[in-house]
Amino acid sequence: MEPDIRGIRRAFVLVGVADGTFLPFIPLYLLERGLGAAAIGAVLAGMALVWLFAGLAWGYLADHRFRPERILLAGTSAAAALALTLVLARDGAVLGLLIVGLTLVRSPLTLLDAIALRKLRTLSRTGYARIRLGMSAGWAVSAVASGAAYYVFGLRLIPFIYAPLTAIVALWVWRAVKPEAMTADTATPAVKGVRLGGIPLAMVGFLFSCLLLGISLAATQNFVTLQISVLGGGAFLVGAAAAFQSLTEIPTMGYTHVLTKYLSHPALFALGCAIYLGVFIAWALIPNALVVALLKLAVGVGFALTYVAAVTIANDLSPSRLRATGQALFKSVMFGLAPIIGALGGGVVYGTLGARVMFLASTVVVVAAGAIALVAVPVARRGVEQPLVAIEATSPATP
Secondary structure, eight states: OOHHHHHHHHHHHHHHHHTTTTTTGGHHHHHHHTHHHHHHHHHHHHHHHHHHHHHHHHHHHHHHHHHHHHHHHHHHHHHHHHHHGGOOOHHHHHHHHHHHHHHHHHGGGGGGGEEEEEEEEETTTHHHHHHHHHHHHHHHHHHHHHHHHHHOOOGGGGGHHHHHHHHHHHHHHHEEEEOOOOOOOOOOOOOOOOOOOTTEEHHHHHHHHHHHHHHHHHHHHHHHHHHHTTTOOOHHHHHHHHHHHHHHHHHHHHHHHHHTTOOHHHHHHHHHHHHHHHHHHHHHHOHHHHHHHHTTTHHHHHHHHHHHHHHHHHHHOGGGGGHHHHHHHHHIIIIIIIIHHHHHHHHHHHHHOOOHHHHHHHHHHHHHHHHHHHHOOOOOOOSSBBBOOOOOOOOOOOO
């Protein structure tokens, strides 16, 4: 394996380890500090809003101004320092503001995929899935281990675990994820067809599909944590649920290269949405915390299919000189704009109408997401698999 590929692969693992100690526990962390479902939804929406605009900004800068590896190093270093300030929060409102600020400084992590795709430009596109599954593996181990620690010692340990792990990510990026020399770009055919404001109409349709999927995920994934708690589960079961998801993400991502021999990427995306549909219905009907957590095993399959397909579709629909921007755009929609709507709406519905209504309403949204992806995204020709192409020379290199 080339040193560059090995370096970015291990960076994905380390990011998964660090994030697994923090992100799955944010709703419980805020609940423990006195915030209700609506207020927690507002904090999550604030995080998503920051992620939306910051992700777009980093994508633009990576395509036009700065090496993305340098942006990533600065962001992870700042996140490690700011994470320690969570210790100072004495109430839920202050903690929520600090978490939103932490989201801002860690937002350069959106560039990880663009960096990986560029380093894979001469290899099969299926190599991306194998790199991305390392993050899921790291997440699985750390979510269970940290969940057990929080169950015994309390969520106050979060800053003391997350901060040093993020510092390790920064050190690894500095040591092993080196900026590449500027190279001539390899030409790729532009996406043909109708355009809307200069953007291919297929990309617009795909982004709308990502928006709907992201709304359904934000409304369900964030508040299923509270549902587990309400049904009698604690921090350990929450961490285990996050690990259950990763346990199935890993083999599914590793198997996508086989699935793509039979299914197009839009079909994989729609299949993932169908899996989410079944899970949301089950969450609405099953009143057992352990079973709710175990259903995360199916969520892992759905996430792996939709995420890997989405990264590849965004890469295919973006002009070669704007690949980092294309990745940032779809992630800003799915993990930025959509969670603003989903977290706020999900928090209000969960708090006023209950979990069942919220989960069932999300089924309608996720069905629409899968259907639109099938209709809007053109299917690439089968045959010779195209290598991933380098981002433009002006692009010195991204829940």
